Amino acid sequence: MAPPAISPTGGWIGTTIFVLVFLAALTVFGLRAGQLVTLLAKARREDRTDHLEERIGDFLLVVLGQSGVLRDPIPGLAHFFTFWGFIIIQFGLLNLILGAFNGSLPLIGHDHTFAALLDLFVLFVLVSLIVFAIRRGIVRPRQLSSRLHGPWDGFIILGLIFLVLLTLALVETFGFAASHGEEWSLIGSWLGPSFYGLGTATNVVLYRVFWWAHILTVLGFLVYLPGSKHLHLMATPFNVFFRNYGPRGALPLLENLEEREDYGVSKAEQFTWKQLLDGYACTECGRCNTVCPATNTGKPLLPKEIILGVKESLLDRRHEIVGEPNLFQKLPLADVRSNGHEEIQPLVGGVISKEALWACTTCGACMEICPVSIEHVPKIVDMRRSLVMEESDFPPEVTSLFNNIERNGNPWEISNDRRAEWAAGLGVPLMAENPDAEVLYWVGCMGSFDQRNRKVATALVKILKAARVNFAILGPEESCTGDPARRIGNEYLWQMMAQQNIEVLNSYGFNTAQTESETAHNGHGHNGQTTRPRTIITACPHCFNTIKNEYPQLGGHYEVIHHSVFIDRLIREGRLQLPAGFDQRKLTYHDPCYVGRYNGVYDEPRRVLTVLNSNGVTEMRRNRNKSFCCGGGGGRAWMEERLGKRVNQTRVNEALETEAEVLAAACPFCIMMFEDGVKGVEAEERLQVEDIAEIVARALEEAATPATAHAGQ
Amino acid sequence: MKIFVCVKQIPDPNTVESKLDPATKRLVRTGVSLVLDPGDETTIAAAIKLRDSLGNSELTAISMGPASAQEALRRALAMGVDRAILISDPALAGSDVLGTARTLAAALKRENPDLIFCSTESTDGYTGMVPGAIAEFLGLPQLTFAREITVEGSKAVIKRVTQTGYEVVESPLPAVVTIASGSFEAIYPTMKGIMSARKKPFSQLSLSDLGLESSQVGEAGAREQILSIGKAEARAAGQIIKDEGNAAEIIADFLQRHQLL
Numbered sequence: 001m002a003p004p005a006i007s008p009t010g011g012w013i014g015t016t017i018f019v020l021v022f023l024a025a026l027t028v029f030g031l032r033a034g035q036l037v038t039l040l041a042k043a044r045r046e047d048r049t050d051h052l053e054e055r056i057g058d059f060l061l062v063v064l065g066q067s068g069v070l071r072d073p074i075p076g077l078a079h080f081f082t083f084w085g086f087i088i089i090q091f092g093l094l095n096l097i098l099g100a101f102n103g104s105l106p107l108i109g110h111d112h113t114f115a116a117l118l119d120l121f122v123l124f125v126l127v128s129l130i131v132f133a134i135r136r137g138i139v140r141p142r143q144l145s146s147r148l149h150g151p152w153d154g155f156i157i158l159g160l161i162f163l164v165l166l167t168l169a170l171v172e173t174f175g176f177a178a179s180h181g182e183e184w185s186l187i188g189s190w191l192g193p194s195f196y197g198l199g200t201a202t203n204v205v206l207y208r209v210f211w212w213a214h215i216l217t218v219l220g221f222l223v224y225l226p227g228s229k230h231l232h233l234m235a236t237p238f239n240v241f242f243r244n245y246g247p248r249g250a251l252p253l254l255e256n257l258e259e260r261e262d263y264g265v266s267k268a269e270q271f272t273w274k275q276l277l278d279g280y281a282c283t284e285c286g287r288c289n290t291v292c293p294a295t296n297t298g299k300p301l302l303p304k305e306i307i308l309g310v311k312e313s314l315l316d317r318r319h320e321i322v323g324e325p326n327l328f329q330k331l332p333l334a335d336v337r338s339n340g341h342e343e344i345q346p347l348v349g350g351v352i353s354k355e356a357l358w359a360c361t362t363c364g365a366c367m368e369i370c371p372v373s374i375e376h377v378p379k380i381v382d383m384r385r386s387l388v389m390e391e392s393d394f395p396p397e398v399t400s401l402f403n404n405i406e407r408n409g410n411p412w413e414i415s416n417d418r419r420a421e422w423a424a425g426l427g428v429p430l431m432a433e434n435p436d437a438e439v440l441y442w443v444g445c446m447g448s449f450d451q452r453n454r455k456v457a458t459a460l461v462k463i464l465k466a467a468r469v470n471f472a473i474l475g476p477e478e479s480c481t482g483d484p485a486r487r488i489g490n491e492y493l494w495q496m497m498a499q500q501n502i503e504v505l506n507s508y509g510f511n512t513a514q515t516e517s518e519t520a521h522n523g524h525g526h527n528g529q530t531t532r533p534r535t536i537i538t539a540c541p542h543c544f545n546t547i548k549n550e551y552p553q554l555g556g557h558y559e560v561i562h563h564s565v566f567i568d569r570l571i572r573e574g575r576l577q578l579p580a581g582f583d584q585r586k587l588t589y590h591d592p593c594y595v596g597r598y599n600g601v602y603d604e605p606r607r608v609l610t611v612l613n614s615n616g617v618t619e620m621r622r623n624r625n626k627s628f629c630c631g632g633g634g635g636r637a638w639m640e641e642r643l644g645k646r647v648n649q650t651r652v653n654e655a656l657e658t659e660a661e662v663l664a665a666a667c668p669f670c671i672m673m674f675e676d677g678v679k680g681v682e683a684e685e686r687l688q689v690e691d692i693a694e695i696v697a698r699a700l701e702e703a704a705t706p707a708t709a710h711a712g713q
Numbered sequence: 714m715k716i717f718v719c720v721k722q723i724p725d726p727n728t729v730e731s732k733l734d735p736a737t738k739r740l741v742r743t744g745v746s747l748v749l750d751p752g753d754e755t756t757i758a759a760a761i762k763l764r765d766s767l768g769n770s771e772l773t774a775i776s777m778g779p780a781s782a783q784e785a786l787r788r789a790l791a792m793g794v795d796r797a798i799l800i801s802d803p804a805l806a807g808s809d810v811l812g813t814a815r816t817l818a819a820a821l822k823r824e825n826p827d828l829i830f831c832s833t834e835s836t837d838g839y840t841g842m843v844p845g846a847i848a849e850f851l852g853l854p855q856l857t858f859a860r861e862i863t864v865e866g867s868k869a870v871i872k873r874v875t876q877t878g879y880e881v882v883e884s885p886l887p888a889v890v891t892i893a894s895g896s897f898e899a900i901y902p903t904m905k906g907i908m909s910a911r912k913k914p915f916s917q918l919s920l921s922d923l924g925l926e927s928s929q930v931g932e933a934g935a936r937e938q939i940l941s942i943g944k945a946e947a948r949a950a951g952q953i954i955k956d957e958g959n960a961a962e963i964i965a966d967f968l969q970r971h972q973l974l
Contacts, residue, residue: 257904258908260904263903263904263905388901389903389904390903390904390905391903392900392901392902392903392906394901396898399898399899399901402901403901404727407725407727407728407746407748408725408727408728408746413727413728414728415728415729415746492904492907
């Protein structure tokens with residue numbers, strides 16, 4: 001705690017003024033930030049304290065390691081240095097503040113290494129600022145624009161950071177000059193000696209002037225923060241720490257449907273605290289907008305505006321939420337939002353348009369790319385829930401979907417009794433006929449009824465038979481899983497369908513929780529045999545995801561495997577003999593959102609296709625976790641696409657860019673959308689859409705009759 | 714105002730293949746999935762729209778049918794109807810148009826309705842005669858094929874669909890109005906609707922409650938006799954004209970032959 005060479009305040013009067021100014025700034029900041037915290041405290045509860053060890057590990061990686069922003073290298077590196085510079089400058093600041101009390105930081109206060117490090121970071125941040133300024137001012141990527149905080153917020157922040165650096169450099173320069181090098185710093189040692197000529201007295205005055213300028217800039221920054229996008233600086237670490245560690249593909253369960261007062265979210269305060277914290281944490285980088293299939297095809301949905309819309313609406317309504325405004329509340333948050341409309345607009349259909357909500361395919365690309373773990377899709381679905389279940393306000397074509405799922409157990413006006421008709425003559429047993437089947441093939445509505453996807457179902461049956469898998473289907477006992485209903489916002493219908501299916505699956509002993517407890521009791525389950533885990537396979541990623549990740553919410557725990565993974569397993573276990581490289585056509589693979597992003601299956605389908613195809617897989621520009629949705633998710637397959645370009649055609653064009661002859665997919669909705677898309681861009685002659693199962697089944701035929709010419713030749 | 718809407722539970726027209734029982738010569742209604750007539754769903758939507766625009770009005774759905782018809786009425790309640798009445802009696806089985814209308818009219822009469830909504834016809838029997846018969850039993854005027862309806866003072870004013878457009882027709886209240894199919898969008902029930910449907914007033918009436926004799930309704934009171942039933946001729950395949958330079962001529966001839974030119 002050695003005293004500084006020069007007292008920055010020049011005595012107790014200065015120090016007293018400093019203390020008063022400091023406390024005043026802290027109070028204003030506290031009042032502003034306090035309101036934001038109060039809003040979170042008033043929001044709905046949600047437990048985010050599971051997986052503590054992983055939380056801490058990821059926190060270190062994402063916050064301290066900046067792994068999220070670094071995925072975009074140029075602004076990422078600039079941010080990395082700004083972040084660390086900011087932290088190190090805090091120590092320098094603390095040192096300067098202690099100077100007012102004739103002290104300094106222990107150990108590092110007068111340490112030249114620290115002083116040098118501090119100044120190196122000042123230079124790094126300066127370079128970063130230049131990068132940021134060029135990006136924001138000259139390159140001007142569209143996604144950076146902010147409706148909520150206006151065009152200047154970003155520049156004000158850059159300006160403030162620059163002022164912090166500038167004043168710090170001047171403090172160091174004149175501190176060095178006034179103390180003739182006793183107050184050593186790197187920058188001071190470069191610039192300080194040039195000012196010796198001004199005389200010590202002048203240099204001391206200038207040192208004090210810039211000390212005050214530095215302190216006031218930092219305090220100004222602090223007061224400005226809560227109303228700016230730079231609030232992220234405080235909220236993001238928490239947001240990353242409290243991110244979702246549950247299955248990514250599971251939407252939150254709406255509990256107690258029978259007794260609830262509200263169904264979904266129509267007012268910001270109906271979100272949970274974590275959903276609201278997302279708004280505070282948003283850095284407005286707009287990465288989500290750059291990957292969104294809706295945004296990219298001219299729909300009125302911009303994921304960033306959903307997050308900021310919720311934040312805007314929350315701040316708009318803060319007096320309604322917190323209670324009567326008193327003087328203190330009125331004063332400090334007046335400039336929280338600057339887009340200036342007078343009347344408070346409703347959240348849904350006002351701040352956020354209904355068209356934006358309906359444009360979402362729930363593909364999850366926004367959540368995948370967000371560097372700060374913001375959850376866009378659950379918010380969109382929460383607001384859709386309100387529209388569907390509270391207002392009965394949704395695209396008109398969805399009414400028949402809901403009615404059909406509810407009445408017929410499938411999306412069409414077809415009696416569910418006809419569900420097994422596709423399998424006639426294929427020798428596929430029903431579960432009722434083969435209750436001990438090891439594998440249940442969950443066909444899904446598309447595989448059962450859609451002409452195109454019945455071919456996929458037939459191909460998969462060929463594969464299962466070739467591998468001598470003991471399997472069965474449910475036939476009319478199977479119903480729509482409810483996935484499209486849930487993602488459109490009809491949680492009630494999803495729960496109804498899920499309960500019905502869970503009952504059926506449990507009756508055949510597929511519930512792993514059930515078999516485990518049975519085994520625990522007597523070691524024996526079904527038919528007196530030792531129970532082994534039984535598997536459900538499906539070619540539909542939407543069925544797969546909801547049964548695997550969402551049915552557990554209602555007590556249905558199953559081992560569910562996507563057919564691409566199951567086929568890969570059969571090959572690796574040697575149960576399927578496939579002619580390597582039988583297909584010589586150039587092939588590209590599209591990752592379905594609910595197989596890839598939501599369930600992390602990227603390698604297995606590629607492995608299967610690489611065995612079969614002599615050219616391997618030619619990747620599209622956007623692949624794996626950056627895959628671009630076919631446009632069919634989130635119930636969009638059942639809605640008209642009235643606005644903008646067609647999502648499916650956009651993706652088909654990307655496939656055509658690779659000059660592939662085959663667009664392989666692993667999802668009936670992708671297949672349907674792409675078949676349409678290929679016709680739409682008139683590429684029927686050039687591009688074939690095939691499910692991975694169809695390609696494998698053809699290879700099996702090839703293996704059976706080796707004399708035939710290679711496919712596609 | 715007291716508004717009523719007559720509804721019917723029918724075999725799901727979208728999934729149930731209609732079958733006729735050769736013995737009774739009637740539509741098979743057991744063992745198949747039953748729904749509120751989709752036509753009635755749009756009629757209910759029309760009635761709800763009017764009720765909401767009038768304010769201070771009550772909308773009641775009324776149906777004649779077996780106990781299972783409760784489900785159809787629950788759906789109507791979930792859609793936003795205020796109250797439901799089910800007339801159910803073993804003696805009503807086999808009612809024809811006359812018996813059905815007599816029963817519904819008797820129940821309606823006790824309620825002193827201001828306005829009675831019906832669909833133009835049911836989606837299973839398609840006779841289209843019940844609404845007219847109800848009006849006759851109650852001695853009320855009937856407005857038909859309405860695609861829009863408003864109440865002005867003590868008059869009902871409708872836009873009546875015609876082949877070329879619409880006519881504006883009015884009548885004094887009370888009146889029976891039939892709604893032209895496809896004029897209104899069915900309402901998908903909200904959760905609040907579904908939940909409150911369980912608590913809304915629901916009354917069940919028997920024949921004796923209505924003061925009717927079992928000889929006046931059901932099989933016993935039927936005046937209509939189904940003499941025979943037969944299969945409709947399968948639709949013949951269309952003719953595909955391949956253009957070999959004379960397609961226009963063939964089409965023109967075809968149209969002329971059918972006097973469409």
